[in-house]
Amino acid sequence: MxxxxxxxxxxxxxxxxxxxxxxxxxxxxxxxxxxxxxxxxxxxxxxxxxxxxxxxxxxxxxxxxASLDYNQLAELYVVRAELEGLAAALAARHATPEEVRVLRDMVEDDRALLGKPSDMARANRRFHKQIHLSSHNRFLVQQLDLVHRSMALLATTSLAAVGRDEDALKEHDAIVTAIEAHDGEAAAQALRDHISKAFVTRLKLDSGEVQSAV
The missing domain is CATH 1.10.10.10 (Winged helix-like DNA-binding domain superfamily/Winged helix DNA-binding domain)
Incomplete structure (x- = not known):
């Protein structure tokens, strides 16, 4: 068959x-x-x-x-930041204790991947997907799936920048800490800040301002 x-x-x-x-x-x-x-x-x-x-x-x-031009990239990150922020806020409100435990374990386990951009990028996708699912809003998850499908058109991960993986892991820790505290506003802000910093790093990578680890 x-x-x-x-x-x-x-x-x-x-x-x-x-x-x-x-x-x-x-x-x-x-x-x-x-x-x-x-x-x-x-x-x-x-x-x-x-x-x-x-x-x-x-x-x-x-x-x-396909590839994304500068304007498309900027538009994608704006939408991603807002939708991901909403997902984090809803996760702080609706995530089960088990889902929060999984997020915390992901942060701890991903420390072993520092210095391995490809592995960290895969772990990063899993982490964000878990936040989406923990929002318990199927329509939001569908929209974020579309956004992350477009993210696949980026030739490199921002986690390839020297030192970015350590910073990203600290940002993940802050997101999970806010979700654990059921603080939706703090979780949303931490997630939006995380996406903003990733975007800045990507722009610097593309301009050659920062060095790639790969």
Missing amino acids: KPPSTDAYSLILEAIDIGVFKPGDRLVESDLAERFGVSRTPIREALQRLETQSMLTRDGRSLIV
Whole structure:
């Protein structure tokens, strides 16, 4: 039985998210079918879906992974900061003790990943996703999924900047501390500050002002 097209879609999207395919990379239907071990039909359907979602764009007859220009990047971070802040505020209000424990454990466990930007980036995505889920608002989670899908179009993680991973972990700690205290306002502000600092770091990385650790 052939996997459904949604499986092919998820496989390609994950490959973009973890940097296997970067902005500007050309995606070839036959190559993808061979890589993922599926037929070309679900691959074709997945590529069409990703193009509709602006994850892929046309370069002549080829499909390439899209990229974000400066204005799109700024717009994305504005929306992300507000939606993530709301998620943190709702998590402070609605997260179960078990969900708060998971967030705290994530912060502690991620200390072992300092100095490993790729591993830290994956852990960072898990941390933010857990906050989204802890908001207990399905519509907000759906919107944040769209935002984070677009984040996959960034060629590098801000956590690649020298010293950024340690600062980010401290910021995560502050977010969780506010959620533990059920202080929605403080949690929202801590999350917005976290996103703002990540954006500043990304701009500095792109301009060459700060050094990458990779």
